[in-house]
Amino acid sequence: MNNIIEVKNLSFAYDSDEPDKKALENVSLSIREGEFVGIVGHNGSGKSTLAKMFNGLLLPTQGDVFVMGMNTKDEDSLIDVRRTVGMVFQNPDNQMVATIVEEDVAFGVENLGVEQSKIRGVVEDALRAVDMFEFKGQKPHQLSGGQKQRIAIAGIIAMKPKCIVFDESTAMLDPVGRSEVLSQMHKLNKEDGVTIIFITHYMEELIDADRIIIMNDGSYYKEGTPVEIFSDTDELKKLRLNVPETVELADGLRKAGMNISHNVLTKEDLVEAICQLK
Amino acid sequence: MSEMTIGQYYPADSFVHKLDPRTKIMLTLLYILFIFMVKSVVGYAVAFLFLVMAIMFSKIPVKYIIKGLKPVAFIVTLTIVINILWTKGGNLLFSIGFIKVYAEGVVVAAKMGVRLMLLVSTTSIMTLSTSTIDLTDGMEMLMRKVPFLKNSAHDISMMMSIALRFIPTLQEETDRIMKAQKSRGADFDSGNIVQKAKAMLPILVPLFVSAFQRAGELAMAMEARCYRGGEGRTKMKVLKYTKRDAVAYVIGFLFFAVMVGSGYIGLPF
Structure with missing residues (x-):
């Protein structure tokens, strides 16, 4: 698989007067096309700063970020970078531009200068993809948090990006909204082959990810499959990351001498594993 | 907080709702302009008739229009009082101490009050019958026609x-x-x-x-x-102009012509 995003020796300081106060330090990593990658880290680990590097919202102080071979520092290709890598933010209220749902979904498509006759079809397809078609004439502030976030996702898919970055997009939602958004991400990833980068601090949301990257104090810490990452719960706690309840329980049982595999991540797996115990 | 009328759309299926926002904005602006050129009582009656017609063809309940007048009630009252006290001319109606009220003052004040109320009511119809998106779209299109606003429209x-x-x-x-x-x-x-x-x-x-x-x-x-x-x-x-807009423009201009013209043809009022 090709790399869709490549980060090379990236360092970044928010304040150019204090170049030593780095939000990111010498980060190198790559995201493959079609992957579902989770990026985790505690508050201030630089994960959101890193997310904003992926589509040129922030530019590296040192090092480079390449999106499909295009350098994000190159102003001429900035629009192409942003239509390749879409982004859904944390607060659903603060990313809605228009007063009507369908107008908001159309916003990005209009910015790209898509022919007028084609816009409506694209917008309606995007709304259907997130199961929000019947809400197209509504006002955003009448919708629930999860619904608003799905509208934001529709606004991004209408632009047909190859990759979507979710910057803590579930953090402000209730459990129902969170699972709506999460299943939407997986659907996009599986059915349409969209690369998903999910920045979060809820570890349990990454159980089904292909790969998890851990950030710590502005640096790349380590990466692995969920099974690999969750196998060392003590290390996760040391990094101030919350361990999913089931993983923690499985770990406790293991420490108490029970034979439970490290592959156990979900509640169903755990029930199965416990039933198998003799 | 929920009492704000400006920027609040009243959805309905009516002739006025279906008009192009540009038509509504232009007619409202022209109405505001011409209402200050009205000189005769007949003119005011015609202006009022225009408002009544607009309300009827927009299917907006009158109480919404009246609600829109509430926030400006203070300004209208103030304008009336100032005009009564400051205008001198005609017969002295009465005086209390230094306050002298002349007939001319009452007439001028009444005209001003009526003007303001007509102006606000008509603007309310425009904002009530046009969704915010249409309104801003319409303004953008119109501003593009204005040389010094073209670039920032x-x-x-x-x-x-x-x-x-x-x-x-x-x-x-x-x-x-x-x-x-x-x-x-x-x-x-x-x-x-x-x-x-x-x-x-x-x-x-x-x-x-x-x-x-x-x-x-x-x-x-x-x-x-x-x-x-x-x-x-x-x-x-x-946005697309339709036949409906042409009809609205023609009716609008007829009314405006009578509103202003009635002041110059020597009517008794």
């Missing part, structure tokens, strides 16, 4: 639509902050005007802080969605 309409978009969000926020401050013992309801104004400070400061934060985030989200101003941008909905 898109920016102005984008700013207006974002402002309108955030009104309900900021209302919710104000509500939340007020409750939070009340739960800490803040008192917004008692005391004189100065004390009440001071009590607003703990609401306004957090409100502004959060508004700036929201603005920053929104700007970033817009950039992430490839926004780069009006250049190279297309629109999903494009």
Whole structure:
């Protein structure tokens, strides 16, 4: 698989007067096309700063970020970078531009200068993809948090990006909204082959990810499959990351001498594993 | 908070609703312009008739229009009082101390009051019958025709639509902050005007802080969605004039002609 995003020796300081106060330090990593990658880290680990590097919202102080071979520092290709890598933010209220749902979904498509006759079809397809078609004439502030976030996702898919970055997009939602958004991400990833980068601090949301990257104090810490990452719960706690309840329980049982595999991540797996115990 | 009429759309299926927003904006502007050129009582009657017709063809309940007049009631009253007291001419009707009221003053004040009320009511019909998106789209298209506004037409309409978009969000926020401050013992309801104004400070400061934060985030989200101003941008909905608009323009101009013209043909009123 090709790399869709490549980060090379990236360092970044928010304040150019204090170049030593780095939000990111010498980060190198790559995201493959079609992957579902989770990026985790505690508050201030630089994960959101890193997310904003992926589509040129922030530019590296040192090092480079390449999106499909295009350098994000190159102003001429900035629009192409942003239509390749879409982004859904944390607060659903603060990313809605228009007063009507369908107008908001159309916003990005209009910015790209898509022919007028084609816009409506694209917008309606995007709304259907997130199961929000019947809400197209509504006002955003009448919708629930999860619904608003799905509208934001529709606004991004209408632009047909190859990759979507979710910057803590579930953090402000209730459990129902969170699972709506999460299943939407997986659907996009599986059915349409969209690369998903999910920045979060809820570890349990990454159980089904292909790969998890851990950030710590502005640096790349380590990466692995969920099974690999969750196998060392003590290390996760040391990094101030919350361990999913089931993983923690499985770990406790293991420490108490029970034979439970490290592959156990979900509640169903755990029930199965416990039933198998003799 | 829910009493605000301007920028509040009253959905209905009517002739006025279906008009192109540009037509509505232009006719409203012209109406405002011509109402200040009306000289005769007949002219005022015709202007009033225009308003009645507009209300009838918009299917907007009269109570909404009256509600829209409430916020300007103070200004109208003030204008009437000032005109009564300051205009001198005609017969002296009565005087109390230094206050002298002349017949001319009463007439001028009445005209001014009627003008203002007609003006506000007509504007209300426009805003009630046009969704905010159509309104800002219409303004953008019209501003493009004005030489010195041409280049900033898109920016102005984008700013207006974002402002309108955030009104309900900021209302919710104000509500939340007020409750939070009340739960800490803040008192917004008692005391004189100065004390009440001071009590607003703990609401306004957090409100502004959060508004700036929201603005920053929104700007970033817009950039992430490839926004780069009006250049190279297309629109999903494009405004189109129809026969209906031609009819509205013709009727409008007929009314305006009679409104202004009636003052020059030597009518007794």
